[in-house]
Amino acid sequence: MIEPDPKRLKTEDAPYELVYWHGLPGRGEFIRLLFVEAGVPWKDTSDKGMEASTGQVLELISPDSGPSVQGKNPPVCAVPALRHGDVLLSQTPNILQYLAPRLGLAPKEGVAVYHLNQIVLTLIDGFVNELHDTHHPISVSAYYEDQKPEAKKRSKFFIEERIPKFLGYAQRVLDAETSGEGPWLYGDSLTYADLVLFQSIDGTQFAFPKTFQKLKESGKYDGVFKLYETIKERPAIKEYLASDKRQKYGDGIWRHYPELEEEDEKKE
């Protein structure tokens, strides 16, 4: 085992820095929303503009990156990554788990740590990982245009089975005893899982607006949509969403291709 490094102690007072692609909310957005809600400032590579931030991301995830970039941390396979003093972390649910108790958005210990991680991993599986494959079912390194027929098939399945499955899951979390007073997923106060739900819904709704309209009207997921609206109206979140710090959806995870949502029986 690696022994605790006394230098790490200083880390707790260091500023946070998010390393992520410029020009997309993407997975980085889950992390940004924690800082916004907590009122804690953070440095964001994407503020440096396209060229500088892309350079920094590529340097970090390059197979040639070494100790000069990663310090005393394991290498990073993909962004988002978080720098916090000497600490460098990657993998969205992992970064969130590190940050949330430090920002007052999750308990520091006990079974709640694992309950929250479970909820977050499930939401990200459905609304980020599976959703991503609706437009890239064959290869992340090929263009959408080159996998359009497969994207259409996968989207049909995602719309009909997976979105209802994961919305139903979120509603069940809200209906469970572990969701206490108030609109929150877990316990009696806002946690980072609620922020993850907000971004998951916001992005997936952007990608499949017609589908979401129908699902909203079904009345089956009222708790989920109420929580979504509650988060949207949190003062700090509301101000952030209206600002130009909130980046626009585009060619990232959450894309809106109207043809993926169209019922097109003739072509089948």
Next chain:
Amino acid sequence: MIEPDPKRLKTEDAPYELVYWHGLPGRGEFIRLLFVEAGVPWKDTSDKGMEASTGQVLELISPDSGPSVQGKNPPVCAVPALRHGDVLLSQTPNILQYLAPRLGLAPKEGVAVYHLNQIVLTLIDGFVNELHDTHHPISVSAYYEDQKPEAKKRSKFFIEERIPKFLGYAQRVLDAETSGEGPWLYGDSLTYADLVLFQSIDGTQFAFPKTFQKLKESGKYDGVFKLYETIKERPAIKEYLASDKRQKYGDGIWRHYPELEEEDEKKE
């Protein structure tokens, strides 16, 4: 926040029970290997045979499951799940993170907790989640036979780009300063990340044996394959692998469809 429940204290002495499908190593295998290496007995629903274990899994993940099944825990969307006294957890990396420090396979606190989680999440992304989609690129609820052309395309990409990417990642973790003395991914002794690597390689190699043969011969990932062999020879693991407790690969995540590995240019 939910207050710690005094009843939970008893939980630490309770036996562990894995809830998982019968007849497959699957994601449950990551969890089993921790118990095996630690020499800690566990109950396994899959020991109850196909019918009883399937019933138990379906009861747990059913949208109708309530407090009588889940207790004071959030609902479970998918298995594996772990029961430990009053605690019920799902999501493989989450269960591993809960178990590892309790079984002496990870530190209890500090940045190492997040470093290990990062490594495990990355390995599972590549060798489990992405691999699964090689045979089910369109829909998990449709048969492989109904998505074979897409499976072939996705496998080509997985073989050419993703397996080398994730093997390269694992080798970089081994080459980094955070991998200390010995063959281990992190620190100077075996952690649960090493067991995750073992199962990841073992399963992916079963699915794509020709590809792995070539990659082994390339000499680029010697540390990874050395670690794989080291784990395979751990006395408890070795005994387990030779026993009938180790279930055979079949129709689970890691499937061997020879046609997915064939270079078949004529059909393109």
